[in-house]
Amino acid sequence: MNILLSYIFELSADYYTESDELLVSKVKTGNDSAFECLSVRMKPLIYHYGLRYPSLEIQEIHQDALILLYHSALQFDEEKCGKFQPYYLKMLHYRLVDWARKDRQYRYTMSLQQPLHQEVSDQSLEEILSDCKPTPENISIYKELWLSINPVTLGLSPFENQLLKHLIAGDGLLEVMEKEKKTERMVRNAYTRLKNKILSQLMR
Known part of the structure; x- marks a missing residue:
């Protein structure tokens, strides 16, 4: 996986030498490069989890998952949670379930609001x-x-x-x-x- 990522992304040395937890500690101090490195490291997992929900746009999932990653890093407590990756993936799983549920509710609500004989707009x-x-x-x-x-x-x-x-x-x-x-x-x-x-x- 690391070899493949090195072809796709320009990875810093920190990607290989620093643990998730050390990167998270740097993110908490406002280190942007540490967050970029952590984002690249988590990106394959985000896409892997996101593909389980075909009704959701994978690009939207990735964008929102990065926001979740940032906030998860700020809230992470190593003494209570141990490793960061399982902690983040758990948060991501819960968020994806919530997104999928809201997406289903939205689609259902929109279908109920559609009239039986909908007028077709002349506008493209x-x-x-x-x-x-x-x-x-x-x-x-x-x-x-x-x-x-x-x-x-x-x-x-x-x-x-x-x-x-x-x-x-x-x-x-x-x-x-x-x-x-x-x-x-x-x-x-x-x-x-x-x-x-x-x-x-x-x-x-």
Whole structure:
């Protein structure tokens, strides 16, 4: 596995010489390179666990699993939990079960809300998404948030963080889809999560 990863990622010497627990202790001090190293080490396991839930988007799982990894590292107590990897995988398993349950509930709720004879909109998907452009007022809010928040403490995934940059630049969701080469569902889900997290930040 390490040989394969060395071809895919540019690994630092710490990847081979330091234990998970030592990397976690460095993450707690704000060491970004330690978190990157830990992320690369856990990535194959994240994908392995994520593939057990085919209804979930694997890229979304990976983004959210990295946020969980960061918070798990901050909360990890070696004296109580022993090894970090089993501790994190347990947290990841519980989170995946919760995500899958919420995804099923969402799909069920949406199916109940669909009318028996649904009117077909004349607008194409591209036209609908192109209407979802941030207003000048929203762009101003996004810029203010960008200057005042830490994406990690806000709980933004890498893609949500990138989406916020696009919104600040005035890009609509359709433009984000094209530039990031993401599906409509992934962009819409990330946009919804981003709005909820921003609202939560403003309510504090």
